[in-house]
Amino acid sequence: MSNMSNNKRFLFTVFIIFHVSIFSQKVTLSITDNSAVFMEGRDSVMRYQIEPKSWDGKYKRANYIHPLFSLDGIPITEDFPLDHLHHRGIFWAWHQLYINGRRIGDGWEIKDFEWNVIGAREEQERNGEVTLKSQVLWESVLNVDKNGTRIPLVNETNWITVYPEWQILGWWTLRFSFKVYLKA
Numbered sequence: 603m604s605n606m607s608n609n610k611r612f613l614f615t616v617f618i619i620f621h622v623s624i625f626s627q628k629v630t631l632s633i634t635d636n637s638a639v640f641m642e643g644r645d646s647v648m649r650y651q652i653e654p655k656s657w658d659g660k661y662k663r664a665n666y667i668h669p670l671f672s673l674d675g676i677p678i679t680e681d682f683p684l685d686h687l688h689h690r691g692i693f694w695a696w697h698q699l700y701i702n703g704r705r706i707g708d709g710w711e712i713k714d715f716e717w718n719v720i721g722a723r724e725e726q727e728r729n730g731e732v733t734l735k736s737q738v739l740w741e742s743v744l745n746v747d748k749n750g751t752r753i754p755l756v757n758e759t760n761w762i763t764v765y766p767e768w769q770i771l772g773w774w775t776l777r778f779s780f781k782v783y784l785k786a
Contacts, residue, residue, distance in 0.1 A: 627642050627643045629732045635653060640764040642764075648670045649667065649669060651668065652719045657687055660687070662712065663717065666693035670691060696709045699742065706745045709740065714742050716743075717739070720739055723735055737758070757785045758785075759785075760783070763778060764776075
């Protein structure tokens with residue numbers, strides 16, 4: 603009986619390896635000074651903004667995803683929508699930031715606040731997925747030392763992982779995950 607169990611396990615393992623190699627493509631990552639672009643084959647999946655962008659010098663922002671593309675290649679996020687210029691794709695922010703009872707910034711509305719991406723690199727990939735690891739300093743013009751140099755409020759490390767397309771019950775899916783670590 604145990605020999606039969608071993609044969610079944612072997613066939614199951616072969617099926618999984620065969621399935622992954624035929625039905626999923628490898629996700630790749632291209633990092634420049636401005637952004638990191640995730641691709642699956644020739645299709646764009648999403649872009650992470652490294653270099654700050656602004657709207658006529660206002661709403662300066664970095665450290666967010668835009669665009670995120672549907673499986674049909676259509677952008678499904680917005681950057682600087684006219685009714686909410688401070689909104690941007692997929693982002694994470696604190697609305698009220700205080701030090702010693704003094705408000706020193708607003709990461710949601712981008713007031714007296716900036717993200718400084720000081721590093722972005724590709725992590726080792728597995729099973730066709732790829733991970734971007736970024737180091738980001740949260741800074742405010744209202745939190746400076748005696749020389750006027752900004753003192754970081756938060757040191758953020760984030761990991762963005764994009765997985766190959768996957769078919770579940772006849773539906774193709776795009777899977778990605780975010781992990782954010784904040785140290786004040």
